[in-house]
Amino acid sequence: MDPALTTTRRSLHGIAELLLAGPQYRSSGTIRLQVTPGGFGQVAGPLRVQGATLVWEDDQVPLGGTIRDLAVWAGVEAGAPVGLYSDSTDIDLDEALGVDPAEADVIHGWFALGDAALRTLDGGTPPVLWPEHFDLAVAVDRVNYGVSPGDASLPEPYAYVGPWEQREGEFWNAPFGAFCTAAELPHADALADFFRAGQAAASR
Template identity: 55%
Template structure:
């Protein structure tokens, strides 16, 4: 059982890895910040570097996520020059030279939630789910409504699913400033997520 502090530290470290080791370098080379879920981790859509388990993986090697982001990037043959420049104001604000560590069990919990979310989102929508670096959430947009899962953030430290209309809705279903959210414990399966997303879709139409 992973305690809350260990989980939050690992989630934050993995969020920073997504920004500094995948999205940032990919954006500077290919103009995209999008990432996608793969077996046991996540990877850039154009940048062949992934976080798999508690490791950084690239075509020529693999190394434990530990130390500093600058050191890891150097081992993989590139530089951690920071997050994507000028695209968003959110993010970790992590210094590439700040030391960190990742707990394997906590990392597995993050990856597992993304995997469940990815499966549910692919069944729910035709659009491919995107893992975004600014808030480290996996989502699709359908009819000006965002549907997604998050491993947690500053305001909501535990994993959750959400439905976020671009235009705010009002009613009992909408229990968060951005729309509606459910804790992972309430929608822990693909079927549970699908039910939540479909209900959110219907409520977004009815409450418009």
């Protein structure tokens, strides 16, 4: 996997959790983030990432320096939500960020594709970008459907179906359920088909 993608993903994960979700939780009581044009942002605040830029109200700043630096520019107190979960990014507030604009666009594009596909599922719940795992997901009938830009176990972007109770059958190819890499899902229709196949397999 391209190290620039891994570095960019790690930096964006840190920004999502420490700069967007943490301050939002302290002010509004929610950690939920959402896909926005060209990136992702808060659901209850003005901060969002667009490309390789932090945007809020009528101002913006490139995603450089450290998360603490960006927080000063944006006028927020950086830091993770406290007491909600154990999994989190390992990036430090004073660690230099490494956001490659081209790789950021790859990640944002995958989230946008996932957002479109997830909205085709029944259930009516808008997809949520969860900051602790940095994945976009919905839950329908006790099954999680989502997309990830990669993680420690699978470093490339992938889609997944995760039933709350273990299932058996050909569709299920992972301990948590099933996954398919982004390389195998080139457009929103293919991604939606994967989710629908997961729905069918989970209902058996």
